[in-house]
Structure formats: structure tokens, C-alpha cells
Amino acid sequence: MNRRRKMLTGLVALLVVAAAMPHTTPFLLMLFTRILILAILAMSLDLLLGFTGIASLGHAAFLGLGAYMTAILAVRYQFGLGWDFWLVAGFGMLLGAGTAAVFAVFALRARGVYFLMITLALSQCVWGLAYRWDTLTGGDNGLNLPSRPVLGPIQLGNDTAYFYLVLAFFSASLLLLYVFVESPFGRSLVGIREHESRMRMLGYNVWLHKYIAFIVSGAFAGLAGVLWAHASSEVSPQDVTLTTSVDALLMVVLGGPGTLFGGVLGAVIVLLLREYLSTIVPWWPYVLGAMYIVAISYLPDGLLGTLRQRWRPAPVADAPSPEPLRRESNKGFNINQGGIK
Amino acid sequence: MRINWLRAAGFPAILAALTGLAAPASADDLRIGFLMPVTGPLAQIAKDSVNGFRMYLDDHKANFHGATVKLIVGDTEAKPPTAVLQAEKLIKQDQVNMLVGGVLASEGYALAPVSTREKVLYISSVAASDDLTQRDAAKYPYFVRTSWTSSQPSHPFGEWACQNGIKKVAVIAADYAFGYEVVGGFQQSFEACGGKIIQKLWPPIGTSDFSPYISSIKPDADAVFILPVGGPGPLQLPRQLQQAGIIPQKKLIGAGTSFDEFVLPQMGDEVIGGISPLQWSAALQTPEAVAFVKEYRTKYGKVPSYFSEANYTTALTIDKVMEETGGKWPGSEEFIKKLTALKIDAPRGPISFDDLRNPVQDIYIRKVEKTKLDGYPQAELWNTVIKTYPHVSQFWTYDKNQYLKQPVYSRDYPACKNCE
Numbered sequence: 001m002n003r004r005r006k007m008l009t010g011l012v013a014l015l016v017v018a019a020a021m022p023h024t025t026p027f028l029l030m031l032f033t034r035i036l037i038l039a040i041l042a043m044s045l046d047l048l049l050g051f052t053g054i055a056s057l058g059h060a061a062f063l064g065l066g067a068y069m070t071a072i073l074a075v076r077y078q079f080g081l082g083w084d085f086w087l088v089a090g091f092g093m094l095l096g097a098g099t100a101a102v103f104a105v106f107a108l109r110a111r112g113v114y115f116l117m118i119t120l121a122l123s124q125c126v127w128g129l130a131y132r133w134d135t136l137t138g139g140d141n142g143l144n145l146p147s148r149p150v151l152g153p154i155q156l157g158n159d160t161a162y163f164y165l166v167l168a169f170f171s172a173s174l175l176l177l178y179v180f181v182e183s184p185f186g187r188s189l190v191g192i193r194e195h196e197s198r199m200r201m202l203g204y205n206v207w208l209h210k211y212i213a214f215i216v217s218g219a220f221a222g223l224a225g226v227l228w229a230h231a232s233s234e235v236s237p238q239d240v241t242l243t244t245s246v247d248a249l250l251m252v253v254l255g256g257p258g259t260l261f262g263g264v265l266g267a268v269i270v271l272l273l274r275e276y277l278s279t280i281v282p283w284w285p286y287v288l289g290a291m292y293i294v295a296i297s298y299l300p301d302g303l304l305g306t307l308r309q310r311w312r313p314a315p316v317a318d319a320p321s322p323e324p325l326r327r328e329s330n331k332g333f334n335i336n337q338g339g340i341k
Numbered sequence: 342m343r344i345n346w347l348r349a350a351g352f353p354a355i356l357a358a359l360t361g362l363a364a365p366a367s368a369d370d371l372r373i374g375f376l377m378p379v380t381g382p383l384a385q386i387a388k389d390s391v392n393g394f395r396m397y398l399d400d401h402k403a404n405f406h407g408a409t410v411k412l413i414v415g416d417t418e419a420k421p422p423t424a425v426l427q428a429e430k431l432i433k434q435d436q437v438n439m440l441v442g443g444v445l446a447s448e449g450y451a452l453a454p455v456s457t458r459e460k461v462l463y464i465s466s467v468a469a470s471d472d473l474t475q476r477d478a479a480k481y482p483y484f485v486r487t488s489w490t491s492s493q494p495s496h497p498f499g500e501w502a503c504q505n506g507i508k509k510v511a512v513i514a515a516d517y518a519f520g521y522e523v524v525g526g527f528q529q530s531f532e533a534c535g536g537k538i539i540q541k542l543w544p545p546i547g548t549s550d551f552s553p554y555i556s557s558i559k560p561d562a563d564a565v566f567i568l569p570v571g572g573p574g575p576l577q578l579p580r581q582l583q584q585a586g587i588i589p590q591k592k593l594i595g596a597g598t599s600f601d602e603f604v605l606p607q608m609g610d611e612v613i614g615g616i617s618p619l620q621w622s623a624a625l626q627t628p629e630a631v632a633f634v635k636e637y638r639t640k641y642g643k644v645p646s647y648f649s650e651a652n653y654t655t656a657l658t659i660d661k662v663m664e665e666t667g668g669k670w671p672g673s674e675e676f677i678k679k680l681t682a683l684k685i686d687a688p689r690g691p692i693s694f695d696d697l698r699n700p701v702q703d704i705y706i707r708k709v710e711k712t713k714l715d716g717y718p719q720a721e722l723w724n725t726v727i728k729t730y731p732h733v734s735q736f737w738t739y740d741k742n743q744y745l746k747q748p749v750y751s752r753d754y755p756a757c758k759n760c761e
Contacts, residue, residue: 027429228422232422232451233454279427
């Protein structure tokens with residue numbers, strides 16, 4: 001019943017956004033298109049950070065790979081500018097998943113801060129490729145996509161049309177990821193986050209579960225990359241920098257890890273503060289900085305996590321809580337992981 | 342739960358209400374979208390640029406022959422995707438008549454397609470990427486440059502260096518298009534005249550510790566060509582070269598931006614003697630330049646850099662076109678036609694435009710000296726002009742068609758045949 005209410009509110013919110021956006025300004029429309037794309041990236045990261053309890057600093061790599069693949073196919077082979085765009089979206093997910101499968105082999109050998117560093121190093125390799133392999137990627141100049149895809153009568157060059165396409169991809173991603181984390185497999189990830197050694201004792205193949213979570217996460221980040229490339233019709237090594245990874249991480253932390261929708265909220269706040277506020281006042285970085293400090297000092301569970309705790313009706317005593325308090329889980333991914341093996 | 346969702350959905354509604362308050366464009370407005378990396382590693386450059394443009398506006402009470410000028414600044418954060426978003430916002434929401442600005446080559450390459458897509462004039466007041474007014478000029482019909490191509494000052498400088506006793510040069514330059522093009526232009530004319538580039542080192546943008554590069558400089562080089570970009574690099578490289586004993590033992594030469602006035606006042610005596618080419622120097626002694634430097638310094642407490650002059654001159658150029666149209670916006674195509682036909686006397690000197698919409702202008706070979714100038718009491722670092730090459734086009738003395746057949750300068754072109 002709680003689940004149904006959640007789904008219903010989600011659906012209503014999406015419909016409200018869908019109905020409202022074309023009536024706002026062109027800038028907000030473009031900005032929300034980007035927000036939804038980065039929200040997909042943030043949700044994919046939340047799968048690792050919030051649910052599995054492993055923090056990746058390399059998600060820009062998957063976004064970048066998806067974006068560069070889209071741009072290279074479009075610029076070199078005029079591929080993906082019609083109905084074959086759907087193929088490109090699929091390729092983007094496959095590329096993200098495939099790269100994640102390779103990265104995870106290295107990264108999952110480590111835990112905690114070492115995992116953070118390995119994912120960072122691997123994503124810097126992708127940045128190096130984007131920056132250095134200039135015959136393919138255009139180097140620092142980046143690549144300009146010729147145009148957005150045309151799907152029969154629908155010209156995605158129109159910002160409203162593209163917004164709805166992105167909204168559709170976002171809704172599908174939200175639904176799929178929600179089903180994924182609510183599935184028994186998803187619960188096993190939470191189990192790993194909470195107490196890895198116990199899960200191992202219970203007979204779970206912990207490594208494999210983490211591995212699969214990483215691949216699924218990479219797939220959605222790759223999809224975000226495909227959409228990102230067409231959002232500004234341009235890709236550059238800037239998309240693959242550490243800043244992008246950190247942004248994604250901050251969005252999740254700000255919104256509330258382990259809530260899936262927290263990443264969406266984080267994306268909304270970060271981008272609105274940065275891109276929207278920057279058009280109004282020159283001192284926007286201070287606001288963003290203060291926001292981060294306040295969130296980390298006073299809202300360790302993120303906005304959504306804190307609100308959820310506050311407004312949650314008296315905890316149900318029977319079944320073990322499906323959403324353990326974040327304070328414990330934070331401890332989980334710092335200490336438990338490095339603990340008993 | 343429900344309240345969170347409502348809040349998330351309420352955000353756009355509130356913001357939409359806020360933006361609705363923006364005043365609509367009136368008929369005799371000239372709306373200019375100004376794209377600059379106001380925050381981030383290039384903030385000082387952006388500040389100089391905005392100040393330069395603002396100064397011209399203030400001088401003319403934001404009135405260009407009847408047109409009230411509205412300047413709307415967009416922050417690109419030195420990131421191409423953000424530059425595109427802000428450009429689209431300026432065009433679609435603020436309905437600007439033109440875009441001005443862009444600093445990095447990558448920003449220029451990202452913004453030019455926007456101008457083509459939206460059929461909106463884009464004046465590059467800084468971004469110097471060669472191909473935008475060379476091999477790709479036909480792709481970007483709404484693109485005009487009031488600044489320079491990266492290799493434009495390098496061509497005469499290569500010849501000057503070779504004629505003035507420099508024989509073997511080691512290069513340390515930022516690893517991106519601007520670095521390749523500045524160095525490529527220098528190498529082409531320098532080697533054609535008999536000089537040798539014996540080494541090319543490419544630190545990434547934003548490098549601040551150059552010691553691995555400095556330690557590998559070949560001992561037989563008699564000059565070091567430097568081009569650091571971004572963050573503290575421009576200040577650090579000369580200092581580190583001095584600490585390593587490379588200068589003053591070897592001559593210090595560089596790109597126009599290496600000793601530009603945006604960092605020159607903060608530099609130490611190690612850069613004295615540094616030689617570089619550019620279309621501007623704050624030490625120019627023409628009446629226009631002296632008056633410009635004086636006014637700028639009084640207003641902003643700082644010697645104007647090339648970025649200040651470039652954007653001041655861009656405002657001047659726009660004003661000149663509006664003079665011809667009587668303050669009416671003629672449309673992008675007509676505006677470009679009128680602009681490229683202009684002959685302007687800017688603080689930097691006389692400017693005209695070639696048929697690929699790039700300025701033809703004087704290039705100055707400047708040497709950093711500590712001296713008193715313009716009646717200021719204290720001795721300061723200035724880029725003293727030691728030679729002027731008049732009316733230099735982006736093709737230098739080369740045949741235009743021949744030149745356009747060769748590839749754009751890159752990390753591998755021209756090949757470094759004297760390395761090793």
C-alpha cells in the first residue's frame with residue numbers, strides 16, 4: 001500500500017512536470033531537460049552509493065562514453081539521426097554496461113576509499129582518451145553533432161519535443177530502477193550495504209551481486225550520456241572530468257542516498273542553483289557552497305532521507321524495516337566494509 | 342512523502358513566475374548576450390573582458406546611435422556544454438540580437454554551431470580558434486571575429502625571431518587547439534626562414550607545476566617559447582624557469598597571452614626581457630591607446646589587458662555599424678555585411694576585415710621592460726613595442742588558397758622534424 005501510494009505520487013509529479021514545462025520559459029525547458037538527464041546519472045549512482053554502499057567517483061566515464069559514442073556515430077557515419085536513434089540509445093546502455101563490467105573487475109577488488117580511488121583513476125583514463133585521441137574525439141575542441149534526431153514527424157531539434165523524449169527515458173529509468181531496487185536482488189544489495197560479512201555467511205555471492213549492480217548502474221549512466229550529447233549537440237572532455245563525477249555524487253548525497261528519488265531532487269537543486277542562479281547573481285557559487293556545507297552538517301541523510309525520517313509514521317514493529325535509517329548505513333559503508341571479512 | 346513531491350514540482354512554477362517579470366524587448370533595443378567564464382579558472386580574463394565592454398557602454402551611456410544597449414552576461418564557467426546552454430538561453434529567452442564572447446577555443450567551437458543553428462550573429466571577441474574563420478568559415482556564416490586567429494601574430498613573430506638571432510627553440514605550450522595553433526604558426530614561419538624547433542612539450546591546461554617539463558628542456562636550445570594557460574600556470578612557469586636556471590641563460594619568448602597585462606602586474610622581474618607578439622600592448626604610444634589605458638586604469642585600477650581592449654573594440658565595432666544603420670537593427674546578415682566593410686581606428690590600431698570575417702590588423706613584437714610610462718610615478722612592467730608589422734592578415738604573406746589546403750595546426754602539424 002505504501003508502495004502503491006509512492007508510485008501514484010510519482011506518476012502525478014511526472015504528469016505535473018510534463019504538463020507544466022512547455023508553459024514555462026525556453027531556458028527552464030532546456031534546463032529541465034538537462035536536469036532530467038543528470039537525474040538519470042544520479043539515480044544510477046545511487047544504486048551503488050545508496051543501495052549497495054559503494055561510492056564511485058567514476059560515473060563521468062560512463063556518461064562520457066555514451067556521449068562520445070553518440071557524437072562519433074553521428075559525425076562520422078550520420079548514424080543515430082533518425083529512427084536508428086533507438087539503436088544508439090541501446091548501444092549507449094550496452095557500452096556503459098560493458099565498460100562497467102570491465103571496470104568493476106578492477107574496482108571491486110577494493111573497498112571504501114580505495115574503491116573511490118580506483119574508479120577515479122579508471123574514469124581519468126577515459127578523460128585522457130577523450131582529451132588525447134584527437135583524431136577520433138576532436139581533443140579539447142570536442143565534437144559538434146550535426147543535429148538532433150528526426151523521428152518521423154517528430155523533430156527533436158524542437159526543445160519541447162526533446163524534453164518529452166528525455167522525460168520518457170527518465171520515467172522509464174526511474175521505473176526500471178525502482179523495480180530493480182525493490183526486487184529481492186535489490187534487497188540483497190541493501191543487505192550487503194548493511195552487513196557484508198553476514199550476507200556472505202548466509203550464502204550470497206556478494207562479489208557477483210556488487211558486480212551486477214555496477215553493470216546496471218553503468219548501463220543507465222551510458223544512457224544518460226546518449227541523451228546528454230544531444231542536449232547541447234556537443235560533447236567535450238569537460239563532460240568526462242572529475243567535476244562531473246563529483247557533481248553526480250553531490251546530487252545523490254544532497255538529495256538523500258538510498259532513496260533513488262533523492263538523486264533527482266539533488267539534480268534539480270544543483271542545476272537550478274548553478275545554471276539558473278548564475279544568470280541572476282554573480283555570487284551563486286557561495287550559495288551552492290553553503291548549501292553543500294549545510295546539507296552535510298545538518299542533513300547527513302540528504303534532504304529526502306531527513307524528511308522521510310521526520311514524517312514517517314511510527315515505525316512498524318513487525319517486518320524488518322525495508323528502509324533502514326541512513327545513519328546506520330553510512331556507518332555501514334565506512335566501517336563494516338573494512339571490518340570482519 | 343507527498344509534500345516532497347509537491348515541492349519538487351512546485352519549484353519550476355515559482356521560478357516561472359519569477360522569470361515572467363522580465364521586461365519584454367522594446368523596438369529600439371539592442372540586446373547583446375555576453376558569454377564569459379565569469380566563475381572558474383578564467384575568472385580574471387572574464388572580468389577584464391566585461392570591464393572593457395562595459396567601459397565603452399558607460400562612455401556612450403549605453404546608447405548606440407539611438408539604440409539602447411542591454412548587455413546580458415551569461416556565465417560559461419569555461420565549460421563548452423554550459424556555454425551552449427547559456428547561449429541558447431540568451432537567444433530563446435532574452436531574445437538577444439547577437440552573442441559576443443567565448444574565451445577558450447573549445448567554447449568558440451561549441452558556440453559557432455549555435456549561431457548557425459539559430460541564425461544569430463556571433464561575434465568572437467576573444468576565442469581565436471583558427472578554423473572558425475578559415476577552413477570552417479563557410480559552415481558558420483553568422484560568425485564574425487573582432488579578435489584574432491591564434492596563429493596570426495605567430496607568423497610574423499617566427500620571422501622576427503629567426504632574423505634576430507634565435508636559432509633553436511624549445512616549446513612548452515598548453516595542450517589544446519590554441520597552443521597548437523600559436524606554436525604551429527610560429528614554427529611554420531620560423532623554420533621557413535632557417536630556425537629550428539628542437540622540442541615541443543605539451544602540459545595540459547591548468548598545469549601549475551612545470552618541473553617535469555622544465556627538467557627535460559634540451560641544453561642546446563637558445564630560447565624557450567612558453568604558453569601556459571589557466572589557473573596559476575601563467576605566473577608559475579616563468580618563475581620556475583628562473584629557479585631552474587633556464588632563464589636568463591636562455592632567451593624567454595612566448596605567445597601574446599604569456600606576458601599579457603592580465604597577469605603582467607602580478608609577475609616578477611623574471612619575465613623582464615620576455616618577447617611576444619600580439620595586436621595589442623598597453624605600452625602603445627598612440628593617442629588612442631594612451632587615452633584608453635588612462636581611462637581604464639582610473640576606472641578599474643588596473644592596466645587593460647588585451648582582453649579588455651578586445652571587448653572594448655568589439656563594442657566600438659558594434660557602435661560603428663549602428664551608426665550606419667541609424668540605430669536600427671538591420672538583421673544578422675546585413676549587420677555582418679556592414680561590419681566586415683568597416684575600417685576602424687581602435688586603441689590597438691587600424692582594423693579592417695578580410696573576406697573570411699577575420700580582422701586584418703597591426704601585429705606588435707613586444708618586449709617586457711621595467712620602466713615608467715604614461716606619466717605613472719612608479720616603474721612597472723610594460724610590453725614595450727620593439728617592432729610593428731602593419732596590416733597582418735590571418736594568412737600572413739602566404740597565398741590564401743595554398744594556405745587553406747594545408748591542415749590546421751595541430752599537435753603533429755607541422756611535424757617536428759628537428760626534434761631529436
